[in-house]
Amino acid sequence: MTGVSRRTVLGGAVAGAAVVAGQANTPAAVAGPVGPAGDRPVSPRLGGAPLLCEPYLLDPGRSSVYVVWHTEAPGTRHVVLVGAAVPGMTDQQALNAATGGHGPAGGWRSFPAQTSQLKRTREDTASAVPNRAYTAVVDRHVYRHVARVTGLPAGRTPYRVVSVDHRDRATVTAAYTLAPAVPRGQRTRLLLTSDHQLKAMVPANLEKVAATVGVALDGVLVAGDLVNVPDRASEWFDSTSGLAFFAGLTGRGQRTIAGRTYRGAPIAQHSPLYCAIGNHEVMGRWSDTAGLDSQFNDPQPRWVAEQLWDQTRPPGEDRERWLAELSWDTTTYEQMLPYPRSREGGPRWWSRTIGDVHVITLFVTGIWRSASPNGRGKFQEAADHLQDPQRWGYGQFIFEPVKRDSAQYRWLERELSTPDARGARYRVVMYHHPGHGLGDNSAPPFTDPVQTIHRDPATQAITAVTYDYPLADDHILRDLEPLFSEAGVNLVHNGHSHLWNRFRNAAGVHWLETSNVGNSYGAYDISSGASRNLPADPDHVRQGDPGGLQPIVPTVAPLTDAAGRPLPYVASNDITVFSVLDSAAGVVSSYRFDTRLPDSDVVLFDEFALA
Ligand SMILES: [Fe+2]
Numbered sequence: 001m002t003g004v005s006r007r008t009v010l011g012g013a014v015a016g017a018a019v020v021a022g023q024a025n026t027p028a029a030v031a032g033p034v035g036p037a038g039d040r041p042v043s044p045r046l047g048g049a050p051l052l053c054e055p056y057l058l059d060p061g062r063s064s065v066y067v068v069w070h071t072e073a074p075g076t077r078h079v080v081l082v083g084a085a086v087p088g089m090t091d092q093q094a095l096n097a098a099t100g101g102h103g104p105a106g107g108w109r110s111f112p113a114q115t116s117q118l119k120r121t122r123e124d125t126a127s128a129v130p131n132r133a134y135t136a137v138v139d140r141h142v143y144r145h146v147a148r149v150t151g152l153p154a155g156r157t158p159y160r161v162v163s164v165d166h167r168d169r170a171t172v173t174a175a176y177t178l179a180p181a182v183p184r185g186q187r188t189r190l191l192l193t194s195d196h197q198l199k200a201m202v203p204a205n206l207e208k209v210a211a212t213v214g215v216a217l218d219g220v221l222v223a224g225d226l227v228n229v230p231d232r233a234s235e236w237f238d239s240t241s242g243l244a245f246f247a248g249l250t251g252r253g254q255r256t257i258a259g260r261t262y263r264g265a266p267i268a269q270h271s272p273l274y275c276a277i278g279n280h281e282v283m284g285r286w287s288d289t290a291g292l293d294s295q296f297n298d299p300q301p302r303w304v305a306e307q308l309w310d311q312t313r314p315p316g317e318d319r320e321r322w323l324a325e326l327s328w329d330t331t332t333y334e335q336m337l338p339y340p341r342s343r344e345g346g347p348r349w350w351s352r353t354i355g356d357v358h359v360i361t362l363f364v365t366g367i368w369r370s371a372s373p374n375g376r377g378k379f380q381e382a383a384d385h386l387q388d389p390q391r392w393g394y395g396q397f398i399f400e401p402v403k404r405d406s407a408q409y410r411w412l413e414r415e416l417s418t419p420d421a422r423g424a425r426y427r428v429v430m431y432h433h434p435g436h437g438l439g440d441n442s443a444p445p446f447t448d449p450v451q452t453i454h455r456d457p458a459t460q461a462i463t464a465v466t467y468d469y470p471l472a473d474d475h476i477l478r479d480l481e482p483l484f485s486e487a488g489v490n491l492v493h494n495g496h497s498h499l500w501n502r503f504r505n506a507a508g509v510h511w512l513e514t515s516n517v518g519n520s521y522g523a524y525d526i527s528s529g530a531s532r533n534l535p536a537d538p539d540h541v542r543q544g545d546p547g548g549l550q551p552i553v554p555t556v557a558p559l560t561d562a563a564g565r566p567l568p569y570v571a572s573n574d575i576t577v578f579s580v581l582d583s584a585a586g587v588v589s590s591y592r593f594d595t596r597l598p599d600s601d602v603v604l605f606d607e608f609a610l611a
Pocket residue numbers: 195197225278280495496497498
């Protein structure tokens with residue numbers, strides 16, 4: 001039927017540790033006993049390998065925050081030490097405190113982590129892992145450790161992670177800081193970013209973020225496309241490219257441009273990540289043998305898998321898992337970023353109030369396919385696959401419905417009317433796909449592909465399968481934008497086209513894409529002269545915003561064209577961009593840095609008021 005073989009190695013309990021994969025967990029805090037001076041070595045000993053990634057923060061609450069890190073072995077003990085005394089501890093004192101309670105007297109508490117194995121992390125021949133080469137797709141064992149730190153006072157508190165492996169060797173991290181959520185109504189500073197995807201300028205970008213606004217922010221809002229192939233573990237942690245997602249965001253990246261080596265910055269250790277799912281967080285159909293790039297590019301719509309389930313009723317299978325393996329899957333993303341989450345959407349869509357900003361995050365993205373007139377693509381199936389629907393791509397289909405009357409849309413409608421949303425000073429909606437934009441991916445429209453099966457009138461044999469995307473049925477423009485306008489949404493933060501541009505609709509909703517972080521895929525506008533590579537069709541807008549808004553020229557220092565005219569976008573593989581929402585000032589500020597000139601200043605080039 002499908003050619004997909006199944007395996008049973010996924011997941012599994014870790015000896016001596018609770019398994020919390022994919023679910024919320026609330027381990028109890030353990031108060032650190034007061035002990036003697038704490039210099040006395042106890043087993044285990046120091047000398048463990050570096051963690052797969054330095055710890056990162058998720059989902060601060062009123063007096064709590066999650067600390068997450070990963071290792072390649074399950075280990076035996078994983079602890080977060082928290083308190084004013086923690087930075088002053090020697091590594092040995094920290095280890096003693098974490099394992100035996102023999103730390104310095106007072107000023108610290110310890111919180112044990114719960115450990116689970118990631119279910120789908122793998123490597124393959126295209127992986128770039130230090131000192132390893134792969135000749136086929138193989139599992140890469142990754143163990144996630146999650147500690148919920150509770151009882152936090154306002155403001156920042158130091159912490160360190162202590163992780164002990166199976167040979168009793170311990171790794172003790174440097175000291176970082178964590179904090180509970182910004183209290184409701186108070187000012188907040190949020191970094192707006194997306195589309196890191198192991199692109200070359202990301203470490204430089206993050207270094208300049210840290211130099212401009214520091215590493216202790218109230219949140220990092222990532223509008224999707226964190227990596228390229230989500231089940232490839234090294235893209236998150238230790239790719240030899242120096243560009244893995246957590247490497248850059250923890251200051252462990254490495255990329256040299258114009259003679260300057262950039263490492264990123266320790267942002268994720270100090271600032272909670274708030275992420276949305278992009279198309280690059282979605283794996284396609286499972287295979288034991290095909291390369292990971294191929295699996296990534298091979299999703300089918302869930303309704304196709306459901307039809308197959310109804311026809312075959314495979315015995316002994318878990319329906320949800322079977323459907324995910326036969327359509328598409330976001331397990332790795334959800335395990336990397338299990339929080340925030342909502343009852344209805346889990347980590348796929350959720351809302352949080354961060355200070356005086358109410359953030360709503362949606363799962364709005366579809367598979368990206370080529371616009372080429374040949375092969376499996378946006379507009380047609382491959383000519384040599386016409387008789388085999390198992391090999392069809394079903395066009396550029398949407399993963400999770402968000403159109404009118406879908407479960408996600410109904411949740412959004414309710415969410416926008418809650419006191420939390422209405423009462424916040426600002427409302428921000430984050431998701432991946434552009435609603436208004438000059439980028440390549442703003443066309444064809446974001447809608448369900450309309451399939452036409454063409455047949456030979458004489459033989460009824462299929463001669464072509466084509467897809468259309470009616471602009472009038474764009475789900476963002478038709479269904480979401482009116483909701484945003486009605487509810488007083490201040491800002492929509494999206495990604496996907498790898499450029500900077502912004503818009504404002506008649507109701508005052510701002511739309512910002514600030515995804516020219518690591519690279520660009522160009523701007524398609526009368527001001528650039530470039531046209532999207534799409535067949536001529538009234539539904540295919542080849543220049544400008546298909547949603548009909550005029551792009552806004554940056555207010556402070558726009559780039560200019562060869563004739564000196566200001567450009568309403570940044571689309572560059574040399575200039576990297578980031579944006580910061582500062583609710584105290586009520587503005588979003590965008591900055592650019594020219595990596596060709598490593599000694600040049602970061603330039604504030606655009607600023608606009610949210611209200
Ligand atoms: Fe992207």
